[in-house]
Amino acid sequence: MEEEIKEKIKEIIEIPILRKNMELVDLEWRRERHGWVLRIFIDKPGGVTVEDCAKISGIVGEILDKEDIIHHSYVLEVSSPGIERPLVKKEDYERFRGEKAKITLKTPISGRRNFTGIIIGIKNDLVQMEVEGKVWEFSLENIKKAKLQPEIGFK
Numbered sequence: 685m686e687e688e689i690k691e692k693i694k695e696i697i698e699i700p701i702l703r704k705n706m707e708l709v710d711l712e713w714r715r716e717r718h719g720w721v722l723r724i725f726i727d728k729p730g731g732v733t734v735e736d737c738a739k740i741s742g743i744v745g746e747i748l749d750k751e752d753i754i755h756h757s758y759v760l761e762v763s764s765p766g767i768e769r770p771l772v773k774k775e776d777y778e779r780f781r782g783e784k785a786k787i788t789l790k791t792p793i794s795g796r797r798n799f800t801g802i803i804i805g806i807k808n809d810l811v812q813m814e815v816e817g818k819v820w821e822f823s824l825e826n827i828k829k830a831k832l833q834p835e836i837g838f839k
Contacts, residue, residue, distance in 0.1 A: 689713055692753050693722065697744050701726060704743070706736060709765045710772045720758035722748075725765040732764035771830035777806040780832060787813065787822060788829040800833060 690713040701708045705728060712723040726732055726740055741762040748754060771777060771785060786800045799822075801815030810821040811830075 686713055686715075689753060693748070696747055696751055696753075697724070700743055700747060701740060704736075704739065706732070706740065710770050718759075720754075720756060721761060722754075722758050723761045723763070725763060725770070727765055727769070737762040737764070767834045768831045771803075771832065774806060774809070774824060776830075777803055777811050781805045784833045784835065785813070785830055786833050787811070787827055789822060789826050790828045791826055793820070793822070793826075797828075 690711065693713065694708065694711060697711075698708045706726045707728065709725040709727050711725065712721070714721060714723075724740065724744060726736065728736065741760060744762065745760055748760075769780075771780065771787075781803055783803055784801070785803050786798065789797045789799075799813060799815050799820060801813045801820070804812035804814055804819065806812065806824075807821075809824050811824065811827065813820050813822070
């Protein structure tokens with residue numbers, strides 16, 4: 685049921701967000717300690733501002749009120765994906781080619797579930813990644829979670 689609601693929400697808010705020249709990166713629909721939370725992650729070239737989040741929050745709130753698909757109270761949060769941006773769509777693996785990422789698999793390969801390395805790209809629905817000098821391929825269906833891992837350091 686929760687997955688059904690999540691997909692319906694994604695379906696009705698993605699185009700209005702695109703019309704504001706922003707991208708729907710991901711969304712979470714989950715019950716937390718203090719109740720239900722709808723967390724929406726948006727992005728745009730140059731990054732997202734607080735004003736962007738407020739604008740999208742208003743638009744999404746209006747759409748959800750009108751469509752009436754959530755039948756109980758919830759908290760709506762809109763934010764940027766942050767520096768550890770999740771990789772959700774097939775296109776993300778091309779867009780972030782050459783970037784460092786961490787991928788967690790549903791089913792292990794060679795006894796491993798977690799891989800951190802450089803994204804090479806995607807070919808025939810297989811994500812290609814270089815990890816410790818070796819190229820690995822992961823099917824999109826087997827990826828449980830993936831996110832960028834930017835190098836953070838002090839100079």
